[in-house]
Amino acid sequence: MDKKYKKSIDLENFIFVILFFGFFIPIGKVMGFANMLQTLMNSSYDLLINTCLYIMAISVLTGSLAAIFSEFGFIALIDLILSKIMKPLYNLPGAASLGILNCYLSDNPSILTLAHEDNFKVLFKKYQLPSLTNLGTSFGMGLIVTTTLGALPIENSGKAALIGNLGAVVGSIFSVRIMQTFTKKFYGTSEMVMIDSIKDLPKNCRIIRNGSIGERFIEALLDGGKSGLNMGASIIPGVIGICTVIMLITNTPGPKGLYTGAYNEGVPILPWIGDKLSFILKPLFGFTNNESIAVPITALGSAGAAMGLVRNLATNNLLTANDLAVFTSICMCWSGYLSTHVAMMDAIGAKELTAQAIFSHTIGGLIAGISAHIFFMILI
Incomplete structure (x- = not known):
């Protein structure tokens, strides 16, 4: 790749300084700069130990399984x-359904372990592979969200x-399909994913390892685990x-309304934005309380944190069954995608399409919530 150059000092320097400090200085004034820095470091540590290492462990297991x-x-x-189901719904090979299952049982990045298997990738066209990020994320933590809520x-x-869950399925279809409108323009629609190790593979054949069935099983188990470990580290x-x-x-x-520098503190800017948009969101989702707006906004960054808000709403009798259906669909479909989409697109080798993936999934999550509201009115 050719190197790019810019002047040492140009307009970009000043824009960056304004945006960077314009973001952190107001937050620092609210939290206290020392508390803000401690929260950033404590949050990073907590994410590493309790989130990233957990995802890495899941990636090792799913990598071995894949x-x-x-x-x-x-x-x-x-x-x-399943090709006759996945093709009309998602315009993807039937094998992509395994990615749905992986993510439903664990978390968003689990689909990446499949996406690094040669016998899996060779089934896809180049424009289809990046949309796996949107497909997997639509069902991330699905089992946990469904059983908890x-x-x-x-x-x-x-x-x-x-x-x-039905709403999340509808949202996933829109997210994947919208994403593919961008990937088709970027990659074209005819070229298949090429794998060097199997480029001369005969038609209707697959590549296997050498040795007996037992040896192949153990080698696949270990190789897949290593791939999952590398994937977990890369995100x-x-x-x-x-x-x-x-x-x-x-x-x-x-807990006492004070900032102490603990890992789970912050300034609720996203929920505040959601409250200002409540005149749009409440009719679309059928919410009955303004407090409900904070849940989908929080799900942008963390499905776990969003579920915590849902439990609080239930405790305070501010929750209806319709709200619960919408929360389930959005927590599944978004499942903290702003926190993982960038890393997942980088890991899948399509980081240049990250903005398009985020845009597509934002629309998909909104449609998931609206669909859940409509389904609830029809079925309950």
């Missing part, structure tokens, strides 16, 4: 069986959570860098 699925032809079988002491909470800078800032402008002061 390698075994690839080695013994399960991916090819799923592609054959479906168990809240709200009438019809279980049914509402399941309806939220750490993006998760820590992006999520720390998102949490800083999403969270609230400490």
